[in-house]
Amino acid sequence: MPESPSGTRTGHETQVVRTTVNGVEREAEVATRLTLADFLRHELRLTGTHVGCEHGVCGACTVHVDGAAVRSCLMLAVQANGRRVDTVEGLAGPDGELAPIQEAFSKHHALQCGFCTSGFLMSVAEALKEGPIETEQAAREVLGGNICRCTGYAGMVDAVLEASQTSYPTAKGEHA
Amino acid sequence: MKPRPFTYLAPTSVDEALAALAEHSFDAKVLAGGQSLAPLLNFRMASPEYLIDINDVAGLDRVRRVDGGWHIPALVRQRTVERSPELRAAFPLLPAALEQVAHPQIRNRGTVCGSLAHADPAAELPTVMTALDATMRVASVRGEREVPAEEFFQFHFTTSLEDDELLVGVTVDDLPPATSTGFAEFAPRHGDFALAAVAGVVTRASDGAVGAVRLVASGVAARPQRLTAAEKVLLGQRPTPDVVGAAERAARGEVDPTGDIHASADYRRHLVGVLARRVLTTIAEEGDHA
Numbered sequence: 001m002p003e004s005p006s007g008t009r010t011g012h013e014t015q016v017v018r019t020t021v022n023g024v025e026r027e028a029e030v031a032t033r034l035t036l037a038d039f040l041r042h043e044l045r046l047t048g049t050h051v052g053c054e055h056g057v058c059g060a061c062t063v064h065v066d067g068a069a070v071r072s073c074l075m076l077a078v079q080a081n082g083r084r085v086d087t088v089e090g091l092a093g094p095d096g097e098l099a100p101i102q103e104a105f106s107k108h109h110a111l112q113c114g115f116c117t118s119g120f121l122m123s124v125a126e127a128l129k130e131g132p133i134e135t136e137q138a139a140r141e142v143l144g145g146n147i148c149r150c151t152g153y154a155g156m157v158d159a160v161l162e163a164s165q166t167s168y169p170t171a172k173g174e175h176a
Numbered sequence: 177m178k179p180r181p182f183t184y185l186a187p188t189s190v191d192e193a194l195a196a197l198a199e200h201s202f203d204a205k206v207l208a209g210g211q212s213l214a215p216l217l218n219f220r221m222a223s224p225e226y227l228i229d230i231n232d233v234a235g236l237d238r239v240r241r242v243d244g245g246w247h248i249p250a251l252v253r254q255r256t257v258e259r260s261p262e263l264r265a266a267f268p269l270l271p272a273a274l275e276q277v278a279h280p281q282i283r284n285r286g287t288v289c290g291s292l293a294h295a296d297p298a299a300e301l302p303t304v305m306t307a308l309d310a311t312m313r314v315a316s317v318r319g320e321r322e323v324p325a326e327e328f329f330q331f332h333f334t335t336s337l338e339d340d341e342l343l344v345g346v347t348v349d350d351l352p353p354a355t356s357t358g359f360a361e362f363a364p365r366h367g368d369f370a371l372a373a374v375a376g377v378v379t380r381a382s383d384g385a386v387g388a389v390r391l392v393a394s395g396v397a398a399r400p401q402r403l404t405a406a407e408k409v410l411l412g413q414r415p416t417p418d419v420v421g422a423a424e425r426a427a428r429g430e431v432d433p434t435g436d437i438h439a440s441a442d443y444r445r446h447l448v449g450v451l452a453r454r455v456l457t458t459i460a461e462e463g464d465h466a
Binding site for chain 2: 038056071123
């Protein structure tokens with residue numbers, strides 16, 4: 001596609017994306033219509049980000065872009081150019097030590113098939129960065145943007161409250 | 177890959193964006209937050225030849241104070257408005273409604289202006305901006321114009337934007353003194369589109385009577401509908417429970433919703449009355465204590 005008469009930077013079929021994913025600089029030439037979710041999975045082979053509904057409803061593809069939780073199925077890979085992307089693969093420490101929310105999900109059996117889990121973890125991780133989650137109602141609101149279709153939410157609520165206490169030991173909470 | 181192929185344009189200035197729109201008008205879609213457009217692309221319900229991504233356009237991402245009000249440019253995310261201490265103080269209606277728009281993950285990316293330009297008649301923001309009597313700032317290579325919210329929203333997913341025009345921002349005037357606002361909606365699940373919603377802005381005269389009122393409903397027509405009959409009931413009256421009850425009946429009587437799989441027409445009509453009463457009751461209590 002040639003330069004347009006209006007002087008706008010025109011789209012070619014492909015474009016180079018430079019982005020920092022989980023702290024690692026990545027560069028790839030991608031189709032402009034490739035979603036960020038498919039870029040992560042197919043190009044970078046980071047298959048922890050799952051693709052469910054592909055229209056922003058289920059939350060399975062949730063990742064962080066510049067620290068904010070977003071649906072990666074509703075972003076184009078080219079839109080991540082120059083931005084920082086964090087996926088579920090980046091939650092655990094470099095030595096493999098689980099993040100508090102991962103530890104709590106495991107302890108409270110907050111997953112069964114696991115398909116939705118990475119999206120839930122990323123949603124909760126963003127909320128926990130902002131402050132403690134102290135009530136069941138607050139925990140349910142944090143979980144409300146993601147859908148689980150097998151194990152249910154009770155274990156997740158417990159996990160969120162416990163992870164909040166681990167991250168904010170001085171905050172009050174419903175979790176004993 | 178989900179979307180059909182398109183030519184991706186990423187202008188870095190409003191002028192470049194407008195030039196691209198002028199050139200490709202009918203064949204182009206503007207991409208801001210993408211929370212409504214990207215699903216349409218993924219489903220191939222929209223398949224524009226050109227996608228004009230305005231996310232790199234400079235100067236559109238910060239709310240700013242303007243003479244007598246606030247200006248929210250095209251790239252301001254819903255979450256930014258929801259969290260802005262200045263906007264929360266100036267227009268409590270905005271966070272009240274935004275907290276019910278989908279989920280934080282959507283609002284982190286979705287823009288205020290994108291929701292307005294998308295003009296889903298069930299969405300919260302068109303209704304709220306109509307209640308606030310907001311002004312749309314619309315630009316094209318032919319020039320700029322201002323469009324009041326009430327004229328902007330025309331039909332399902334249809335605004336008065338021409339094919340070559342961009343909604344560059346929305347301006348909301350400061351509310352007059354002695355003004356209270358309220359918002360209420362009913363959705364089967366938190367975060368879903370509401371079956372119906374009502375936004376209200378009421379200014380009291382010195383004697384406590386309603387001096388000015390804008391009451392707007394969503395989910396009952398092809399665009400945000402002003403509840404003018406209910407407004408007439410309120411004007412000049414103190415919003416006592418009797419008056420609010422009369423306004424509720426008027427609101428119920430003046431809407432003509434269509435039923436669908438989610439709710440019957442009768443139920444939606446009932447909801448609008450109940451929601452109007454809730455909004456007006458909150459406003460009345462707030463105003464009586466002011």
